[in-house]
Amino acid sequence: MKVSYNELQGLCRKAFSGMEFEEGEAADAADMVAWMQCHGLEGLNALGRGLDHLLREDPNQLTSILYNDGDLAVLDGHGQSVLRASSLAVELGFAKARARGLAIIKIRRCHNRQLIMGYLSRLAGRGMNVTAFWRNAQMPLTEQVVGFRANSTVPEIRVYAVHEVPEENEPNDGITLILANHVDLLPAMRSDYHYEVLARQSESDLLACRERAFAEGIEVDDALWQRLKTLATRILVEASDASRDGAGAGTRDND
Amino acid sequence: MHDLDSQPRVRPFLRPAEQVMELERLGSLHASRLSFVRSLVRQMARQRWQVSCSRFDLDDNGHGTAIYRVQTPHGRYHEVIFSQPLSDEARSDRVIAEAWDVTFGLVEGDVDESLLEQMAANVPLQEAGRQHPRLLVLSRANRSLRNFSHFTQALAEGRQPDPTWLTKVGYLYRTTAVYGNGKFGIADFARLQDSPDFKRPFSAQMLAVYLLRHFSIAQVEHIAQVQAPQAAVTMDPELRRYLGIGNSTGLGMAPFLINHPKLIQQWVHCREQALGLAIDQPPCEADRARLIELTRRALAHLEQTVTENVEQGERNAATVAALPEVVTWLEQVPLDPDMWQQLMAWGERTLPLEAQELINTLLIELYPLQVDALEDHMGADERMELVPDMALVRLKQLIETHYDWALAEDYDAPEACYWFWYRSAEKEEPRLGVRYTEPGQEKEMPLAMAPRVRKAHETLSRFLEDNPRALVVEFLMANPRHKEIVRRIQAMADTPYGEIRANLWHRDMKPMHLLRTKLSFFGASRFDPKSDRWVRITLFQGAPLVEELNAEPSNLADFDDWSFPLEPRVNGMPMTDELAVQQG
Numbered sequence: 001m002k003v004s005y006n007e008l009q010g011l012c013r014k015a016f017s018g019m020e021f022e023e024g025e026a027a028d029a030a031d032m033v034a035w036m037q038c039h040g041l042e043g044l045n046a047l048g049r050g051l052d053h054l055l056r057e058d059p060n061q062l063t064s065i066l067y068n069d070g071d072l073a074v075l076d077g078h079g080q081s082v083l084r085a086s087s088l089a090v091e092l093g094f095a096k097a098r099a100r101g102l103a104i105i106k107i108r109r110c111h112n113r114q115l116i117m118g119y120l121s122r123l124a125g126r127g128m129n130v131t132a133f134w135r136n137a138q139m140p141l142t143e144q145v146v147g148f149r150a151n152s153t154v155p156e157i158r159v160y161a162v163h164e165v166p167e168e169n170e171p172n173d174g175i176t177l178i179l180a181n182h183v184d185l186l187p188a189m190r191s192d193y194h195y196e197v198l199a200r201q202s203e204s205d206l207l208a209c210r211e212r213a214f215a216e217g218i219e220v221d222d223a224l225w226q227r228l229k230t231l232a233t234r235i236l237v238e239a240s241d242a243s244r245d246g247a248g249a250g251t252r253d254n255d
Numbered sequence: 256m257h258d259l260d261s262q263p264r265v266r267p268f269l270r271p272a273e274q275v276m277e278l279e280r281l282g283s284l285h286a287s288r289l290s291f292v293r294s295l296v297r298q299m300a301r302q303r304w305q306v307s308c309s310r311f312d313l314d315d316n317g318h319g320t321a322i323y324r325v326q327t328p329h330g331r332y333h334e335v336i337f338s339q340p341l342s343d344e345a346r347s348d349r350v351i352a353e354a355w356d357v358t359f360g361l362v363e364g365d366v367d368e369s370l371l372e373q374m375a376a377n378v379p380l381q382e383a384g385r386q387h388p389r390l391l392v393l394s395r396a397n398r399s400l401r402n403f404s405h406f407t408q409a410l411a412e413g414r415q416p417d418p419t420w421l422t423k424v425g426y427l428y429r430t431t432a433v434y435g436n437g438k439f440g441i442a443d444f445a446r447l448q449d450s451p452d453f454k455r456p457f458s459a460q461m462l463a464v465y466l467l468r469h470f471s472i473a474q475v476e477h478i479a480q481v482q483a484p485q486a487a488v489t490m491d492p493e494l495r496r497y498l499g500i501g502n503s504t505g506l507g508m509a510p511f512l513i514n515h516p517k518l519i520q521q522w523v524h525c526r527e528q529a530l531g532l533a534i535d536q537p538p539c540e541a542d543r544a545r546l547i548e549l550t551r552r553a554l555a556h557l558e559q560t561v562t563e564n565v566e567q568g569e570r571n572a573a574t575v576a577a578l579p580e581v582v583t584w585l586e587q588v589p590l591d592p593d594m595w596q597q598l599m600a601w602g603e604r605t606l607p608l609e610a611q612e613l614i615n616t617l618l619i620e621l622y623p624l625q626v627d628a629l630e631d632h633m634g635a636d637e638r639m640e641l642v643p644d645m646a647l648v649r650l651k652q653l654i655e656t657h658y659d660w661a662l663a664e665d666y667d668a669p670e671a672c673y674w675f676w677y678r679s680a681e682k683e684e685p686r687l688g689v690r691y692t693e694p695g696q697e698k699e700m701p702l703a704m705a706p707r708v709r710k711a712h713e714t715l716s717r718f719l720e721d722n723p724r725a726l727v728v729e730f731l732m733a734n735p736r737h738k739e740i741v742r743r744i745q746a747m748a749d750t751p752y753g754e755i756r757a758n759l760w761h762r763d764m765k766p767m768h769l770l771r772t773k774l775s776f777f778g779a780s781r782f783d784p785k786s787d788r789w790v791r792i793t794l795f796q797g798a799p800l801v802e803e804l805n806a807e808p809s810n811l812a813d814f815d816d817w818s819f820p821l822e823p824r825v826n827g828m829p830m831t832d833e834l835a836v837q838q839g
Contacts, residue, residue: 001385002385002388002440003440004388004437004438004440004441004442004443005437005443005445006436006437006438006443006444007437007438007439007440022735022736022738022739023701023739024735024736024738024739024740024742025735025738027739028738062732062733062735063732065732087738088643088728088731088732088735088738089732091641091643091728091731092643092728092729092732094643094644094728095643095644095726095727095728098644099644122640125638125640126640214442214443214445214446215388215446216388217388217440233680234698235678235698236678236679236680236683236698237677237678237679237680237686237688237694237695237698238679238680238694238695239679239680239681240693240694242688242693242694243679243681243686243688243693243695244681
């Protein structure tokens, strides 16, 4: 079925609230999923894949700081989804880059990483150049690089297959973020290692996708939509005589 | 169109937020010339919009399909209206209703047979349907049975309906929800933001309602004509103009005012700026005479406003009682350059709240050249972003400076935390429950900002004791539950009119004030509260007719002068049944 952006964002927010996200986190997570989906980046698929994981997470688990100085912070996401764990980590990077010109944030042990793009777009909108990259452990090893120019709402995205794996390579379940006030950090291939471009999305591709989504609606999977609706009902209170008494108009209103 | 930016930069005196944003005062606002119905009508006239009927396929009972085409200089739109039989038992104003007398949608572009078929299958279902992304607005309405019956019968008998019926209930149809912004699959508001036709807030919704009014007239005339082809007459234009569209609104409207603070800031700021510009004008005798005329019209309108609600009735009566004093004041005071400032100061000392705000509305009415450009500034970029690198101590200062009103309350006192807001499982309607008494408190909607501000202030004050140089982001990483309210405080601290200064938990809080605030910006008149939680109002009563719009009026000031409409009279006499019969 097709839905509007507002519907998608609204239902996700309610579903996240139903999953015990705090109000602000629920709104931000919903924005991240909806942003991905309307730019053709399959935010709902990513959410769907991570939903069981999200439901098992401890909503009270905070992202902890392993190392922190003026330029760099290393955080532990405790295996949680970036929907729950990343927005304040990214904001920490924003604060450092504003103070020092450039900052690096590494979030170790996090999940559903591609969804972080939705939040990075907000930082870019606030005038920050942002690049994120992460590696997936499957064979061949793949690396995703996402670069936003300051004040651009959409990134350049590349996915590479990394055929020459460095010896010290470790299983990677984290994200590296580089934030810079005054320097563009777009993806570019200048390494001696052999990379194969698996996917490439340009700013214009993503903008065209967005335009289509607003004109024609956004296709969503019925089963996932229903599942989100069910989660959203957790925030509702069963109707009672008291609630109906307070509702206002009557059930018959002839005048 | 007037360009505000091309005018000399003047900074009028603006009333302080602690006065303007007090809930009872907001709940005393009247529609003004900046209200959305007024600005839409001006826009349509200025840009020579044309409305034509492209289908009017109704049976003898008025059931069927009608389509109206709207041509603007920039685009074409169609309103598709489905009228269907409805049993009296099913006629409910509640959002939980499942059938209505008419359902309708405003479509961007043309309507071909396939779209019409899709709409016919879905628009009558409203929330339960899957709506097309070219629909800009989705809505439904129920008949006022008594008016509908009286009007069709009178017209069929060859006489004009009695206008006093419209004074009691000012419409043939009453909408119960007018959806925009992506609801149920319709177009997102983002689609309209760059549209020269509908970039102003709620303008597409207001157009949809305006066209329903036109349909309601055509429909009763059609039914009368079918019933008595020889005897039936059409409605007198004065009476048509006096016919509006009703709206029934409940608590569902309240969260909007809290969840869109940047938009509310913009609406109130524009209104206050208009007032500031108006009272800065040195009046001439013609201005004085015009204000007296407008005051007398508003007085007569309020005298003719019918409500069974005791409290609103008393408020109307107090305003009616006060307005002759205003006229006397206006007639007697010397024509000083600061006369309007004197009037405002005198009013604040002596008049009840609703009368004060009525005078403010009328002062704004006097100066279209100065204030009308503000209608293009009613929209807002509503994004709120965190400022993570703000020093936490600075945030504390911001709260203490701009949210002092929220810190003043003891939220543990029983009367201060009496209500909680929640969403009912019935169509997700917002409700108010009594804390510790009614079920659902654990699922409370975080709608009351004041206690959240207070809680954040307490927590960050403790955090600062151990971390005096902390940044906001460091505080939030340790206390993420405060992210939303901190972001809001940072975004709203420099915008005085965004926050309604009330504790929405308090036992004495009146939800009706929230509803009236929004409805006044829509342009509602005839506030008729049915309890403290739902209200019926009238839109477009007195507004120019479609045929008058199509005639491309040359005198736009006259065309725009339709506020506070009065019961029509014919040849100086009330247009009563008997008179109409004699004329017939």
